[in-house]
Amino acid sequence: MSTINHSITGDTTTLNVQQKLGAAIGILGLVILLLASFNVNFQPLWLWLTVSLLSIAGGIIWYSKATYQNHPAGIKNDGAFFRSLTSRGLWGYVVGVLLTSFYIILYFYPEYLGLVKGESNTGVIALFDPLSRALSGNPASQWFVYGTLYTIAILFFGIKFIIKYRHSKYHLIRTCSVMFFQLGFAFLIPEFMARMNGDSLNLPYYDLKNIWPLNYYNFEQYRVDGMINSGTIGLALLIFGVASIFIITPILTYFYGKRWYCSWVCGCGGLAETAGDSFRHLSDNSKRAWKIERWLIHTIVVFVTIMTTAVIYSYLGDDTSKYWFTKTTFLLSVGGVLTFVFALVFIFKRDKLQKDAKYGAIGFFVVIMALIGMHFFSDTENIFMIESRSLKKSYGFLIGSIFSGVVGTGFYPILGNRAWCRFGCPMAAILGFQQKLFSKFRITTNGGQCISCGNCSTYCEMGIDVRSYAQKGQNIVRSSCVGCGVCSSVCPRGVLKLENGPTEDRVDDNPIIIGHDGAPKLR
Secondary structure, three states, X not given: OOOOOOOOOOOOOOOOHHHHHHHHHHHHHHHHHHHHHOOOOOOOHHHHHHHHHHHHHHHHHHHHHHHHOOOOOOOOOOXXXXXXXXXXXXXXXXXXXXXXXXHHHHHHOHHHHOOOOOOOOOHHHHHOHHHHHHHOOOOXXXXXXXXXXXXXXXXXXXXXXXXXXXXXXXXXXXXXXXXXXXXXXXXXXXXXXXXXXXXOOOOOOOOOOOOXXXXXXXXXXXXXXXXXXXXXXXXXXXXXXXXXXXXHHHHHHHHHOOHHHHOOOOHHHHXXXXXXXXXXXXXXXXXXXXXXXXXXXXXXXXXXXXXXXXXXXXXXXXXXXXXXXXXXXXXXXXXXXXXXXXXXXXXXXXXXXXXXXXXXXXXXXXXXXXXXXXXXXXXXXXXXXXXXHHHHHHHHHXXXXXXXXXXXXXXXXXXXXXXXXXXXXXXXXXXXXXXXXXXXXXXXXXXXXXXXXXXXXXXXXOOOOHHHHHHHXXXXXXXXXXXXXXXXXXXXXXXXXXEEOOOOOOOOOOOOOOOOOOOOOXX
16 A cells, blocks of 8 residues: 655655765765775875865765755755754764764874874875875875865855755855855965965964964964064964954954854854754753853853963063063953953943853952962963963863864764854853943844744754744843854744844843733733
8 A cells, every 4th residue: 555645845854866866976075085094095196086075065066956956945844853864863873973083083093094294194194185285385184184174064065055045145145254264264375374484484374263262372482483483474463363352353243243253254153054054953952051051161261261371471481671571461461451351341231241240250250360379379381380281282182172173063963063162162252242241233033923933942053042032022132142043044924133233222121021011901
């Protein structure tokens, strides 16, 4: 007996022929990389690398067009919670394990990818040598392999995102933006900078749009010395790094909210929005997850502040004849800046922080106590009798490697696509602090039109219960909101709108309770 599918959307859990062909082509490119990692001798290298990367890119585009081109634009609940890959099923865990394994090998065992120090590369790293030499003049490293694949993922999953959200001008612009910044500022420009280096120039190799505290290593002594010794260009990069912290990011956040970075520029956010888009509904929006988020992200901000201060403190001196900026002056400056910022916040904006005021006070107290302790219990190489480099390595291992890489990306199919941005990124936390206090950005709601379907909360990658705001007609002003705009795109009634407006009364503490406020009283 034959069965009839009465589903409105049809059978969305199986792939059609075009999707299967696209997936097969993409997998072929990955198989070439896998075989290369097992030292299969592909010759010539440039030809096989080209075939591999084009197969991956072509497979993504083919699959995306077959999936979304002939369907209505935007998110539909078409099987996302029934597919094993996107509903924490078997395939979701398999992909999670594979991604996590790749990151562990990348960070800690690059020799298994073919990295050979002092000798010619082998394996999959050798496959990327022709491209690396063409761009920077140097042989490939595990980071070049990763950077290339990372860029490929953002570019071509970005095309998938554009096809899927082709109805929204906002999504088209921000997706093209992250594709541009990843290709240019994060991938090509650092490679060209490496090619420029020589006896008279020693520019640092880093993502130019990474800003402290995300780029926590930019103020280490060897990097500062290298930029100063590189003349005008190097000094300009150093000044740009400092100006980014105190001038550029506050101004841009004032006008656009943290979305200018987290959704338009950042590579971590770019990968989450493109390659991680299929997993956005897996973000936990429970109250328990929200409490964990607040404590964890504030702790990491305190840690990175103390760690960076300790590293800079370790290479400064006390001799005023040699150093115009001594250790004591530096600590007083850090303490003065923090005190000034928190004094302004607590005097003028404390009512907008609510519970965050308590966390801010705790964090401020910890940092100030650490600065005092640093002055009395430190010497040239040690901070609190702990080697300053050990602090940096601990942060780099726990946060920079394990959290942002292994967990942040490897756990897309388990924790959703923004676990790192939500729970671990100190840059997102500081921008969120600025967004909460003085940004013009907010998401406005029209509670009278809300039908409580829950699409907005389901697809909020930051775990915000958007529906609760919409039901009350309350503006959404949250530190964690990255302004991706998907909540607005999935709303069937046009309840949500991303806006920039006056800062007065931006946070509505007395929202409308639909059916009560303004209604005549019954006697």
